[in-house]
């Protein structure tokens with residue numbers, strides 16, 4: 167999944183990477199064609215809704231139209247805010263440009279043969295469900311899942327897929343993860359991946375809970391010496407009180423029920439592909 171969404175100066179600043187690619191849809195279409203010819207799996211593109219002042223709905227559609235016409239790309243992941251290339255940091259580029267979910271929903275209307283995943287600013291399972299109810303094909307949750315995996319991911323199987331609640335506590339999840347993590351380290355050997363790589367998904371597991379700060383400090387120290395997930399956890403987990411480790415997952419945090427309430431009233435006018443101009447003017 168090539169990313170045409172990264173605003174970092176280290177990436178997009180070099181011209182032909184990240185979100186700068188949105189300015190050259192012909193190149194992206196041709197590159198996707200080559201990528202698709204060299205893999206057996208379906209290819210997809212992740213992008214923003216625009217870059218700097220190239221931010222009209224029509225320009226976004228031209229990008230989608232051209233990439234999907236020149237390559238077998240049928241799936242786009244839309245981070246529904248534009249990127250600003252000059253003056254703000256990558257983190258600010260994930261908060262400052264406003265989200266325009268109406269562009270995403272307009273793409274569903276104007277490209278009925280393509281698949282679109284909605285991304286950007288969706289923080290809870292409630293909000294995922296609200297997006298799906300409005301017709302989203304798929305929803306991608308980034309930072310919320312990473313920063314608070316227990317409350318975000320802990321509810322996914324029941325709330326989205328209707329599976330019975332696992333009833334697991336954090337301690338039980340950590341125990342299962344230790345067996346998995348050490349099996350991964352054992353498979354590859356040679357100190358690669360490092361314990362740090364394997365533990366990364368669990369580093370925010372105690373977000374906002376008592377002991378989290380001490381756990382993080384102990385983790386920093388343990389990464390210097392520990393060669394297994396088991397020894398890493400023996401050094402660090404003592405920072406977390408039993409009451410946190412042994413409590414089952416609580417009710418999911420409430421989402422913003424009205425996040426997409428008026429989205430269909432805000433849709434931009436339908437896109438009309440200017441086929442000759444779009445495909446050959448570049």
Ligand SMILES: Cc1cc2nc3c(=O)[nH]c(=O)nc-3n(C[C@H](O)[C@H](O)[C@H](O)COP(=O)(O)O)c2cc1C
Nearest residue numbers: 169171212245260285286287288306307308309310
């Ligand atoms: C630390 C960090 C690293 C990221 N790295 C990538 C990346 O390598 N490729 C990519 O397409 N998006 C990357 N993103 C962007 C996310 O995939 C996502 O589009 C963005 O965070 C907005 O979604 P969210 O509001 O759900 O977090 C990254 C985001 C963060 C916070």
